[in-house]
Amino acid sequence: MRFGLDGDRVAFRDAARDLLARRCGPEVVRAAWSGPPDPRPWQGLTEMGVLSLMAPESSGGLGLDETFLAPVIEEAGWAGLPQPLTATALVAAPLGVADAMVATDLGGPLVPGAGYAEAFLMETGGGLRLYRRDEVDVEPVDTVDRARHCGRVRPTGPGAAVTADPAAAARAFDRGALGTAAELVGLARRMLDLAVGHVTERRQFGRPVGSFQAVKHQLAEARLQIHFAAPAVTYAAYALANRLEDASPSVSTAKWLAGRAAAVCGRAALQCHGAIGYTVEADLHLFLKRSWALTRTWGDGDHHADRVASALGL
Amino acid sequence: MDLTWSDEQRAFRAELRDWLEPNLAEWRQQIGGSEFSGDTRQGVAQQLAWERRLYAAGWSAVWWPRRYGGRDGTLWDWLIFEEEYWRAGAPQRVTQNGIQILAPALFELGTPAQRDAVLPRMAAAADLWCQGWSEPGAGSDLAAVASRARAVDGGWVLDGQKTWTTRGAFCTHLFGLFRSDPDSQRHRGLTYLLVPLDLDGITVRGFGRLDGDEGFAEVFFDGAFLPDDAVGGGVVLGEPGRGWDAVIATAGAERGLLRSPGRYQATASALIELAAAAGADRQSRRRAAEAWMKAEAFRLRTLETVTVLDEGGAVGAEASLAKLWWSELDIELHELALDLLGPEAELEGPWSKGHQFALAGPIYAGTNEIQRNIVAERVLGLPR
Ligand SMILES: Cc1cc2nc3c(=O)[nH]c(=O)nc-3n(C[C@H](O)[C@H](O)[C@H](O)COP(=O)(O)OP(=O)(O)OC[C@H]3O[C@@H](n4cnc5c(N)ncnc54)[C@H](O)[C@@H]3O)c2cc1C
Numbered sequence: 036m037r038f039g040l041d042g043d044r045v046a047f048r049d050a051a052r053d054l055l056a057r058r059c060g061p062e063v064v065r066a067a068w069s070g071p072p073d074p075r076p077w078q079g080l081t082e083m084g085v086l087s088l089m090a091p092e093s094s095g096g097l098g099l100d101e102t103f104l105a106p107v108i109e110e111a112g113w114a115g116l117p118q119p120l121t122a123t124a125l126v127a128a129p130l131g132v133a134d135a136m137v138a139t140d141l142g143g144p145l146v147p148g149a150g151y152a153e154a155f156l157m158e159t160g161g162g163l164r165l166y167r168r169d170e171v172d173v174e175p176v177d178t179v180d181r182a183r184h185c186g187r188v189r190p191t192g193p194g195a196a197v198t199a200d201p202a203a204a205a206r207a208f209d210r211g212a213l214g215t216a217a218e219l220v221g222l223a224r225r226m227l228d229l230a231v232g233h234v235t236e237r238r239q240f241g242r243p244v245g246s247f248q249a250v251k252h253q254l255a256e257a258r259l260q261i262h263f264a265a266p267a268v269t270y271a272a273y274a275l276a277n278r279l280e281d282a283s284p285s286v287s288t289a290k291w292l293a294g295r296a297a298a299v300c301g302r303a304a305l306q307c308h309g310a311i312g313y314t315v316e317a318d319l320h321l322f323l324k325r326s327w328a329l330t331r332t333w334g335d336g337d338h339h340a341d342r343v344a345s346a347l348g349l
Numbered sequence: 350m351d352l353t354w355s356d357e358q359r360a361f362r363a364e365l366r367d368w369l370e371p372n373l374a375e376w377r378q379q380i381g382g383s384e385f386s387g388d389t390r391q392g393v394a395q396q397l398a399w400e401r402r403l404y405a406a407g408w409s410a411v412w413w414p415r416r417y418g419g420r421d422g423t424l425w426d427w428l429i430f431e432e433e434y435w436r437a438g439a440p441q442r443v444t445q446n447g448i449q450i451l452a453p454a455l456f457e458l459g460t461p462a463q464r465d466a467v468l469p470r471m472a473a474a475a476d477l478w479c480q481g482w483s484e485p486g487a488g489s490d491l492a493a494v495a496s497r498a499r500a501v502d503g504g505w506v507l508d509g510q511k512t513w514t515t516r517g518a519f520c521t522h523l524f525g526l527f528r529s530d531p532d533s534q535r536h537r538g539l540t541y542l543l544v545p546l547d548l549d550g551i552t553v554r555g556f557g558r559l560d561g562d563e564g565f566a567e568v569f570f571d572g573a574f575l576p577d578d579a580v581g582g583g584v585v586l587g588e589p590g591r592g593w594d595a596v597i598a599t600a601g602a603e604r605g606l607l608r609s610p611g612r613y614q615a616t617a618s619a620l621i622e623l624a625a626a627a628g629a630d631r632q633s634r635r636r637a638a639e640a641w642m643k644a645e646a647f648r649l650r651t652l653e654t655v656t657v658l659d660e661g662g663a664v665g666a667e668a669s670l671a672k673l674w675w676s677e678l679d680i681e682l683h684e685l686a687l688d689l690l691g692p693e694a695e696l697e698g699p700w701s702k703g704h705q706f707a708l709a710g711p712i713y714a715g716t717n718e719i720q721r722n723i724v725a726e727r728v729l730g731l732p733r
Contacts, residue, residue, distance in 0.1 A: 036351065036352065036353070036354060036355070036358070036425050036652070036655075036656070037350060037351045037352075037656050038350060038352065038649070038652035038653045038655075038656045039350060039653055039656050039657070040350065041350065044350075102350060227729075231729050231730070231731065234731065235730075235731065235732065242732070243731075243732045245725075245731040245732050246731065246732040246733060248722065250731075251721065251722060251725030251726070251729075251731050252718070252721040252722075252725065254725055254729055254731065255673075255720075255721040255722075255724035255725045255728075255729065256721070258670065258724055258728060258729055259670055259673050259674060259724065262650065262667070262670045262674075263643070263646040263647065263650050263670075263674055264646065266646065266649035266650045266652070266653050267642075267645070267646050267649055269350070269649070269653075270352075270649050273350050273352065287642075288642045288645055288646070291639070291642055292642060292643075292646055337635060340635045340638045340639050340642070341631075341634075341635060341638070343638040343641065343642055344634045344635060344637065344638035347621050347637075347638060347641060348621070348625060349621060349624055349625055349629070349634040349637060349638065
């Protein structure tokens, strides 16, 4: 028995964290609001092998599993990486789709990254097909988090079959929900970090506002939610990687807890920032808006709670 | 990450499971008819019989060294024990405050002679220990303790009052904090004493908790003489005047750094069964699943904590996070059960009883407000 990441996974995650710290600061997330995202973080992740980590060795990947990737995706969530990392590395790569930035509609009808993705993994009658950019029609939409560059995507060309197996498609969905849960935990951590930083600096009534108990208790509650959501993500990755019987409900548990953690952290962070957090000038909104989107895609909280209820025989 | 149990661990679980079922049945037959709560006189008597059964078979504290009545088990064995124990529907442990709060302090700060004298009798439920920390004027602010211990030739003279002492009216011994230096302030000058409750000058008055059971007691000390050898190895735990250190050293144990997830999993399973039997509507099924997920989160976090401790790491103020989670979770599980029972919820029964007990969770072992202060200051590093 041992619950926790081992040395290899920690080292890999830390390397990704360092890379993102260097290449994906808040200014990069902010810039993605008004144009295609800076390609450098993505290139870095490609060079590190993150994107092809789960691709089978036969298609040039490393053939590793979710337990390596989920911690990296959590870091991408923390950084607010604009590109569709979950769709590309966790959903598409294990299906043998490598060497392209992939957008997908598996998580919902507004496809993130549709504005610039190179390939589209689309659900078609139980199976999955892959379309090149010139085989789809993309209708861009304005979303609250503009860095997502979402669009409604309609295939116009034949595309190529990826899998016709509904079970494989279901597993692809589960992987997407897992990645989204990991991102949400990262976002929750980021928002709490920002809030802790702010309330330590900001002074009112002659003292840091973080010394007021009402502020402390909100942030303690936020920390609590993260503390109990994070292990659920770790477990869901392990359950998927090992194809455990409870893999699907464990993904749902992770997604539900992570969504809640992000919601609690987001509200607390915004409240504890005061008006400065209620602007587009402070960084908080970049992460807050991402968390709103991710909480309701790849199955919202009710969807996942219902999945768990049926797994429990309810 | 490796979530498979070893052959030994599986064998341990199987042995326990095989033991629990017939022994519970036999014990229930032995006590005949109704099983009383461990916070009543009859219930304690019934459960002492159960505790002695556990002890005889070596189950009372599996993670303790064998010489004290344990099995030299690891924390993993503890976890397995708890899962099986609660799954089997075995009673709440009347020995728990000794085993969970005093014993860790003895392991950390006690002398070998004290351990030899206290632990085996505790495991055997020959002595029942209660926790004498709170006083009418010292609840959350434990450093305001005013009960006094005056050093005299051959022992101590005790004066003052403790209160909200769980099962005080049924226990044989109390471990408590006393002010030994009359001129001291706050955390200084406190001594952690081990006190038999049958001394002259000690009066114990049991009184009703929220559910009416006599689970609380007030303990009055009126010039009671506590001889140095009233407990083998001596009555002072740690050093005189340094009682606060002992409290802090083991606070995590009480907050439930290691509070068994098995207990909440068992409640969550019972809730799921109730929801299924009640043909709950969609909304209630969803709420039941949500509560179950929170119990699952507690289990997973505990696996991580045990891994850290097992590998020699420390956990510290994060115990406060665990305490916040299990106490809120327990209330949620019970409230949902009452909602499912609807107008029948007011009947006396396991759910209404459990609900009332769950409501104490955010109050004892350091209130949840105090825990949030600790999380904010020591985990998040916010300014005092
Ligand atoms: C079921 C149960 C069993 C118990 N068993 C025992 C036992 O065996 N032995 C024993 O010694 N004690 C026991 N206690 C007592 C328990 O330790 C105290 O109730 C607890 O420490 C709180 O103290 P208090 O009740 O005096 O509340 P108070 O300290 O008076 O608190 C009242 C309210 O004020 C809040 N408050 C107080 N200080 C602060 C602060 N600094 N910041 C924010 N809010 C604050 C509290 O959170 C609470 O909401 C038990 C209590 C219960 C309910």
